Amino acid sequence: MKFKSINTVVILGIISLVSILVVQLTWIRKTIDIQRTSIAIQEKEDSLNQKQFSKDVHVALRNVLRDVYKEKGDSSDFTDVVKQVRSNYFVVDINEEINPYKLETLLYYLETLLTREFYSQTIHQDFQYGIYDCFRDSIVFGNLIKYDKVSGYVHAKDSLGNATSEKLSWKQDGHYFTVIFPNVKFNSTIETPDLISPWMYVIIIGILIFLFFGYTISIMLRQKRLSEIKNDFINNMTHELKTPISTIALSSEMILRDDNSNDKEKILRYVSIIHKENKRLENQVERVLNVAKLDQEKITLKKSLVNFHSLIEEAKENFTLNQLEKDGDIDLQLNAENSEINVDVVHITNVMYNLLDNAIKYCDVSPKIKVSTKNLNNGLWIEIQDNGIGIKKEDIKLIFDKFYRVPTGNLHNVKGFGLGLFYVKLIIEEHHGKIEVKSKPGEGTTFSIWLPANE
Secondary structure: HHHHHHHHHHHHHHHHHHHHHHHHHHHHHHHHHHHHHHHHHHHHOOOOOOOHHHHHHHHHHHHHHHHHHHHOOOOOOOOOOOEEOOOOOOEEEEEEOOOOOHHHHHHHHHHHHHHHHHOOOOOOOOEEEEEEOOOOEEEEEEEEEEEEOOOEEEOOOOOOOOOHHHHHOOOOEEEEEEEEOOOOOOOOOOOOOOHHHHHHHHHHHHHHHHHHHHHHHHHHHHHHHHHHHHHHHHHHEEEHHHHHHHHHHHHHHHHOOHHOOOHHHHHHHHHHHHHHHHHHHHHHHHHHHHHHHHHOOOOOEEEEEEEEHHHHHHHHHHHHHOOOOOOEEEEEEOOOOOOEEEEEEEHHHHHHHHHHHHHHHHHOOOOOEEEEEOOOEEEEEEEEEEEOOOOOOOHOOOOOOOOOOOOOOOOOOOOOOHHHHHHHHHHHHOOOEEEEEEEEOEEEEEEEEEEEEEO
16 A cells, blocks of 8 residues: 555544544534533422422411411411421421320311311322420321322321431420421432533543554554565565576576587586576575464474584684675674573574674675673573664664565665564574664664573
């Protein structure tokens, strides 16, 4: 996928996400406005209902008290005799003493008056009444009266008992009766629903969408990088295979010429070139196939006790004879006191050869390589430091990826398929070790390997 296409997808994705969030925010804002309007209307209705209920109860209780006094021929003023303690609790003062022996009769009479007046004022609520007995300093409760649409007011089997007397402070210098409506609960303000939850919903959905979008973009970028690596690998492989094929073709053509038929020495030289290049071609193909096999199947290590210092010295001798230039040098600083370690000799030798080969190939001047060892964290620590061209910071985290090579454009001055460091890391991790790399462009690179000691 081209970078331009990715930019288009990102822009369209952002526009889509913003559109979704705008719609969600608009919807939530409208919902909140509707909720607030409904709450305001409900509060107003409750306020009106509460005022009407309070007014009706005041009228009914004043009428009850007027009827009580009418029997006794008293025409007192009943303006402030009814007091509302709570939204559902009312107290009515009685300006005369109550004979405690006639209390039960008065309760029955009061119940009759209350029932009649509540019918008259259309107060269809359960209620319980009581009369304050100043001689005993307590409330004497009457029956709990329940309202039924069919039967009207009837006595209930249960009762509120003294539930209300515990919550009120009774005065001791007068007589009064009380009425409580247990099912009437008016609040001064309605509890507002939690308006944060819709915003939390949008935030959570937004986070999930952005995470999904970010993950999708990361996959696209990864696929783009893999595509670039694949193209680079194909270019490198084409170049690496084309060189020996061209050499073989040229040598074959020279042998077929008539003027070389009598020159056996020249023919042998061409045959030797063909054999060498064919071997090189075979090794390159085999390397790709082996790494593919390693990636698909679990590696079986054949471990044995090895003196790692001896392995390093052999590698130095091999590179000094075959690959180092005249001024090149490999400096060994083998400081580990215990260099014997249990490893797969073949694979670990290949690891060392790969790292030394890279140190030589990626060097514009005479290679100066330092290999040092030490014992660290119950294991062996090996460092391979070179004076090569170095690696950029953005490439360091990718050099161990399969087929990855630092981009060089159309320049193929360094041979390889990008499989060496992938193989190195694979083998080190199979040995339960770790590998680190530090590098600065123009100053060289240091590979550090840690392998655990023998069990």
